[in-house]
Amino acid sequence: MVEEIEKPWIDSKKYQEDRFKEALYEADLAERFLNDGLIRNSAGKAYQAVKAYVAGLAINYRDLLSKYFPGKRRLLPRKVVERVDWIIAIMPSTRLREIASIINDDKLRLIVEIALDLHEFQHNGLDKDSEISRYPNEELVKKDILEVTNFIKSRVKTP
Template sequence: MQELPKPWFDIEGYKRTRIKEAEFEANIAEEFVKEGLLRNAAGKAFQAWKALLGAMLVDIRGELLKKYPGKKKLRGRKIVEFADWLIAIIPTSYMEELSLLLGKDVNLVTKLALALHEYQYNGADKDTILSPFRTDDIAKENILILIDEIRSRLKKI
């Protein structure tokens, strides 16, 4: 198994790998939908979007370096730019904020991905307290929308 290139070593290699990861995860998500494994499909669709978001963030690295100055200490005493760490990790807590930098359309898709992330852990909830989706069918439609959005963007890259 090949290790994911780190943006602080090879930014273009990182981008290429994240694009491949997005394609792979979207394909698995679609297969899980076909098998009725909707919560697993939601997780894979979320991972696909997160990978694609990482690839898109590479294109605005300069902006990220200005917005997020500073360093991040990694295990093994390696110190990297905080912006590069954000590109590599894409913490869930930063996803919406980072997506805003890529435009409102990316932000709206990120909101969908985050809703599916909640569904992955909590399932459907008719009262929408633990999950934004009242039924599995509603979640399924949203998973398919996210997969379609990912594939559409991958074709443009």
């Protein structure tokens, strides 16, 4: 049986628990992939861990975030939700930096920047000239993956 992540407009506490659990799972996979030499897959999982963590954390800042994301979002002909809840639910990559800035946690902002770099690396790979990737070597990628996974594990309590 596949368990679906709860929607924040239905049960925000359950949604937060689900997203934090997801963040831990993704961080664990990132470390496993890294240990197996699957560095691009590992980078992608580290990014997903941060995305899930920020989505879960955003629940604590919903009222503040609603000032930045006002209005409604139509999901179905008869289903409309607050736009802030939609943003929290899908946590688009294009909003991660902005949401981390609104939350105003300097360490989180750094981790989001690293995660976005890792996401870019996942798609572009290494580039010694740093023209299509910010990473010229694997050692820097590995260091960033571990920094992200350690951050997630330190911030999320094991269920």
